[in-house]
Amino acid sequence: MSFLKRLKDRFQPNKEKEAAEKSAEEQNEKLDDGLISIEEFEEWEQEQIGYKFKAGLEKSREKFQNEINELMARYRTVDEDFFEALEEVLIGADVGFNTVMELTDELRHVAKVENITETRDLKETIVEKMVEIYERNDDLPETVNIQEDGLTVILVVGVNGVGKTTSIGKLAYKYKQEGKNVMLAAGDTFRAGAINQLKVWGERVDVDVISQSEGSDPAAVMFDAINAAKKRGTDVLICDTAGRLQNKGNLMNELSKMKNVIQKTVPDAPHESLLVLDATTGQNALSQAKAFKEVTDVSGIVLTKLDGTAKGGIVLAIRNELGIPVKFVGLGEQLDDLQEFNAENYVYGLFADMISNAEELDDTGGDDV
Ligand SMILES: Nc1nc2c(ncn2[C@@H]2O[C@H](COP(=O)(O)OP(=O)(O)OP(=O)(O)O)[C@@H](O)[C@H]2O)c(=O)[nH]1
Ligand SMILES: [Mg+2]
Numbered sequence: 475m476s477f478l479k480r481l482k483d484r485f486q487p488n489k490e491k492e493a494a495e496k497s498a499e500e501q502n503e504k505l506d507d508g509l510i511s512i513e514e515f516e517e518w519e520q521e522q523i524g525y526k527f528k529a530g531l532e533k534s535r536e537k538f539q540n541e542i543n544e545l546m547a548r549y550r551t552v553d554e555d556f557f558e559a560l561e562e563v564l565i566g567a568d569v570g571f572n573t574v575m576e577l578t579d580e581l582r583h584v585a586k587v588e589n590i591t592e593t594r595d596l597k598e599t600i601v602e603k604m605v606e607i608y609e610r611n612d613d614l615p616e617t618v619n620i621q622e623d624g625l626t627v628i629l630v631v632g633v634n635g636v637g638k639t640t641s642i643g644k645l646a647y648k649y650k651q652e653g654k655n656v657m658l659a660a661g662d663t664f665r666a667g668a669i670n671q672l673k674v675w676g677e678r679v680d681v682d683v684i685s686q687s688e689g690s691d692p693a694a695v696m697f698d699a700i701n702a703a704k705k706r707g708t709d710v711l712i713c714d715t716a717g718r719l720q721n722k723g724n725l726m727n728e729l730s731k732m733k734n735v736i737q738k739t740v741p742d743a744p745h746e747s748l749l750v751l752d753a754t755t756g757q758n759a760l761s762q763a764k765a766f767k768e769v770t771d772v773s774g775i776v777l778t779k780l781d782g783t784a785k786g787g788i789v790l791a792i793r794n795e796l797g798i799p800v801k802f803v804g805l806g807e808q809l810d811d812l813q814e815f816n817a818e819n820y821v822y823g824l825f826a827d828m829i830s831n832a833e834e835l836d837d838t839g840g841d842d843v
Pocket of ligand 2: 639
C-alpha cells in the first residue's frame with residue numbers, strides 16, 4: 475500500500491470526528507470497564523497525537539498548501555520554470571537549501587522516468603519524497619533514550635527564551651503521566667528568576683525540584699540532584715542549564731563540569747542532551763544548533779513553537795543539514811502539547827487536507843514504507 479494511502483486510511487475524516495468526541499476520561503473509563511481493549515485505546519491515543527500535529531501545524535499547512543496549489547495553477551506543465559518556482563516555495567518554508575535541492579532533483583528524476591507532464595500529477599510525489607528524504611537517514615537514533623531500569627538523566631540546553639523551562643515542565647508532565655518518578659534540577663543558577671520559574675513548574679506538575687541559591691555552582695546542584703534522585707529511586711531526572719552562547723569557553727566548561735559530576739554517580743549519563751530551538755527563529759535556530767554542536771554533544775532537538783510559525787519545513791532542515799534528530803516538537807501551550815516527533819504525523823499535519831481530499835489513490839503511487 476502506498477504511503478499516502480496508508481496515511482489516508484489512518485486519518486479518515488469521519489474517524490477524526492469520532493475521535494474528537496471522546497474525552498480522555500471517557501476513554502480511560504471504558505478501558506477500565508473492559509469496554510475497549512488496550513489495542514483500541516492505544517489506537518485512539520495515536521489518533522489524538524495525529525490531530526495534535528494537525529492543530530499545531532495549521533499555520534504551516536495553510537501557507538504551504540496554498541502556495542503549492544497556486545503553483546500548480548500557474549504552472550500546469552512540468553518544466554524547469556515549475557521546478558524553480560517550487561524550490562522558492564520550499565526554501566520559503568524553511569526546508570533548507572540542500573534539502574530542497576535534493577528533493578527537487580529527485581522530483582525531476584521521477585517526472586522524467588515516469589513521464590509525468592502535468593504538475594498536478596506530481597503533488598503526491600512531493601509529499602512522499604519529503605517523508606522519504608526524512609526517513610533515509612535512519613541511522614540516527616530517533617527514539618528517546620529512556621532506561622528500562624534505573625535512572626535516566628536528561629540534560630536540557632539552549633539559549634534564552636527558546637522554551638527550555640516550558641519544555642522541561644511538559645516533559646515532566648509526560649513522564650509522570652506514564653507512571654514514572656520524575657525530578658527536576660535547577661541548573662540555571664545564572665539568570666535571575668530561573669530557579670523560581672522551574673519551581674513553579676515543579677508545583678504545577680507535582681514533581682520535586684532540587685535547587686540551590688542563585689549564583690551557586692551548577693555542578694553542585696547536579697551533585698545534590700543526582701544523589702537525591704538515586705536515594706529516592708527517581709526514574710527520570712531532567713536538568714535545566716543556563717545555555718549562554720555568548721561565551722563558548724565558559725559554556726563548555728560549565729557543561730562538562732556538570733557532566734563529570736553526574737557521571738561519577740551514573741557513568742552512562744546523561745542519556746539525552748536535548749538542545750531546545752525555537753522554530754519561529756528559522757535559520758537562526760540552525761546557527762544556534764551548529765554553535766552548540768561545537769561546544770557539547772547534542773543527542774536530540776526539542777523544536778518548540780511549531781504552532782507559532784508558518785515555516786514548519788524547518789524540521790527537515792534541522793534533521794538533514796545538521797544530522798541531529800528532532801526528538802520532540804512543541805505544538806502549543808498546553809501541558810500535553812509537547813509530542814515525540816514522528817515523520818508520519820508531521821507529514822499528516824502539513825498535508826492533512828490534501829490527504830483527506832485525495833481521490834482514490836493509486837496503489838502504484840509510491841513505495842511501501
Ligand atoms: N506557542 C508556543 N509557545 C511556547 C512553546 N514552548 C514555549 N513557549 C512559550 O515561549 C516562552 C518562553 O518559554 P520559556 O520556557 O520561559 O523559555 P526559556 O528557554 O526557559 O527561557 P529563559 O529561561 O529565559 O532562558 C513562554 O511564553 C512559553 O509559553 C510552544 O511549543 N508553543
Ligand atoms: Mg527558563
